[in-house]
Amino acid sequence: MSKLEQIIVIEPPYDLKFKGPFTDVVTTNLKLKNPSDRKVCFKVKTTAPRRYCVRPNSGMIESGATVTVSVMLQPFDYDPNEKSKHKFMVQTIFAPSTATDMDAVWKDATPDDFMDSKLRCVFELPTDNNKMDDVDATKAAPVLNSNADGTSAPKPISASMDDPEMKKLMDECKRLQYDVGKLSDENRQLKDEGLRMRKHSSSYLPSLLVVIAAIFIGFFLGKFVL
Structure with a gap:
């Protein structure tokens, strides 16, 4: 001691x-x-x-x-x-x-x-209470739409039928749909011409055009949705 x-x-x-x-x-x-x-x-x-x-x-x-x-x-x-x-x-x-x-x-x-x-x-x-406090603090923190440089991120713009660009896209889609229908008709006519035409690769060209046209329609529709 x-x-x-x-x-x-x-x-x-x-x-x-x-x-x-x-x-x-x-x-x-x-x-x-x-x-x-x-x-x-x-x-x-x-x-x-x-x-x-x-x-x-x-x-x-x-x-x-x-x-x-x-x-x-x-x-x-x-x-x-x-x-x-x-x-x-x-x-x-x-x-x-x-x-x-x-x-x-x-x-x-x-x-x-x-x-x-x-x-x-x-x-x-x-303690579990300390862990919960950390989670609650994270949930309570405001979530801001901001860019990496701290500036506010632009809000998504909703599509409007009155938008001139949107009307243009709709008209383009209608035109492409018409072209697809026309190409389908031509494809059916070519198939009816005979066995010789169906055996050559040229008989598949209209089908390829239909696929390309469908891709363009998907592109414009995707742009419209976004």
């Missing part, structure tokens, strides 16, 4: 919280502030040294200075039913103002010189 009260201010003071998921390294910062007028040496120890990486795990804090310690939890298979028993201890001692060799300071210290503070590790996973 420490004989002296801890002189440095530790933040957080009691719990080291690690937020999952724990499929990657999770880092939590531990701040050590020295409010005294003397140098303080520190060491950070843990009951599970293989599970954590601590940088720096020891050092010296000047009077009035603050040191940030990064505690990195290594990836592992998290079991929410298993309560964490991992703990950390921040151990400190006063150092002479002229001290430069920390190993010597720790070596010369007696158990009564040590000041200890213990923290427990807490593992947290994102």
